[in-house]
Amino acid sequence: MAAESKIDPMHQFQISPLAGDLDGSPFVFTNSALWMLVVLALIWLFMLGGMKRQLVPGRWQVAVEGITGFVNSMVTSSIGPEGRKYMPWVFTVFMFILFANLLGMMPFALVGAQPFTVTSQFTVTGIMAIISFSIVLLVGFWKHGFRFFSLFIPHGTPKVLLPLIFLIELLSFMVRPFSLALRLFVAMIAGHILVEVFASFVVSGINAGGVGGPAVSLLSFVFIVGVMALEVLVCAIQAYVFALLTSLYINDAVNLH
């Protein structure tokens, strides 16, 4: 009888203090903070290497220019010529999410470090969603005053339906930050749990022995490879979707409709 291997898939999302005490002081340096700093350092290095402004760009500069050009075209196509003003925030969000997601996929456990995905925390994604939402509210009320409320009334609404439509549109507007944060956070959590659960199947399959055990292990391993490839795609798509939706919401505030 093989030993029962019990792997807790939620353990990887635990925030643990690296310096200080979680119960004592309000300021604690946690593994989440450490990985955020790593993400920041990586983005900084990446941008620094590509901002040399050479006439004939090297590979690195092409990579950086590709990303900035991509975000720029996304922002200007969804907001219009005024969109360049909001480029810094959209670009920040896009880069941070992309780097944090991809860093979370890296197998740092092989070298003994505890890997951690920053974007798998609802607090982190929630704060980014709240900032996006605040930009929408501030810009909307700053530019249009109380006419901003006309966002909730589509053109040509019959008078009878007006209160109902207003309520529905208001509700769909208010859940935006929630859905924005939830999508990213759950997508990251789901992918990591899936990989970890199937990785535990590999271990317990080998432990079980016989003919069936290693077969299950092999199948699970092949499955993990496939899921990992999908996850890399999801990492990029989630960053893109977050940035795209942010710019679309800002478009609502800038141009009404």
Added chain:
Amino acid sequence: MDLASAKVIGAGLAAIGVGAAAIGVGNVFGSFLESAIRNPAAADGQQGRLFIGFAAAELLGLIAFAVAMIILYAV
């Protein structure tokens, strides 16, 4: 039925929603591909809308997943 088994059954039922979202996401990309092949020139301009549709369909499946996780670990 005790709470532990009810929890597992509930989480399994909640996971049906993830499959339904898979149908939705497949529908989004399938319809896009179908029309993109008919008119490839117009396809690139609609990529933003494609991903908005994808995000909306995916979100509902992720909410179902979150419900399953809440049932399993938080209740």
